Amino acid sequence: MAALGSFALNGRSAEPSATVASTPGETSANEPIFKKLSELKWDKILPDLGESSPEICILHVDPKTQATNLLIRTPKAIHVRKHWHTANETHTMIKGTATLACDGKRAEIGPGGFNFMPAKMVHEAWLPAGSLTFITVDGAWDINWVEGPPTEADLSRTH
Numbered sequence: 001m002a003a004l005g006s007f008a009l010n011g012r013s014a015e016p017s018a019t020v021a022s023t024p025g026e027t028s029a030n031e032p033i034f035k036k037l038s039e040l041k042w043d044k045i046l047p048d049l050g051e052s053s054p055e056i057c058i059l060h061v062d063p064k065t066q067a068t069n070l071l072i073r074t075p076k077a078i079h080v081r082k083h084w085h086t087a088n089e090t091h092t093m094i095k096g097t098a099t100l101a102c103d104g105k106r107a108e109i110g111p112g113g114f115n116f117m118p119a120k121m122v123h124e125a126w127l128p129a130g131s132l133t134f135i136t137v138d139g140a141w142d143i144n145w146v147e148g149p150p151t152e153a154d155l156s157r158t159h
Helices: 047-052
Strands: 007-009 014-016 055-061 068-073 078-084 089-095 098-102 105-109 114-117 123-127 132-137
Touching: 089 098, 105 114
Parallel strands: none
Antiparallel strands: 007 014, 055 068, 068 132, 078 123, 089 114, 089 132, 098 105, 098 123
């Protein structure tokens, strides 16, 4: 929804740097991975927002396809402005209820709720404070902002 730790935002896209695939603890596609929520490494998605920035944790990157599993958490409510991803994306809400909008439609998804966004579909979201979202993309994680990334004006914004 997504500088991102080892990602760089240029107002248009964030692409994984070479360090993403070689993150300590990264394993091959044939090895199991076990991670505890309390031990995950989180990075600010929008460092300019300081402690109000949503945070991202890359859980796994497939070394062959670059398919990525990640978590995003929000310390404050935020409107994630219109953006798109090169790959297909799924959202599964773990905590909180999000509003997602795309293609003239709006939907709320709460804990356990699921959404699929086709590659390059422009969408936006409103996430509550304290939310946790599990996201998958079937290629490399990137984010392409349509009108620029969220700013302080997007904090605590409701749909």
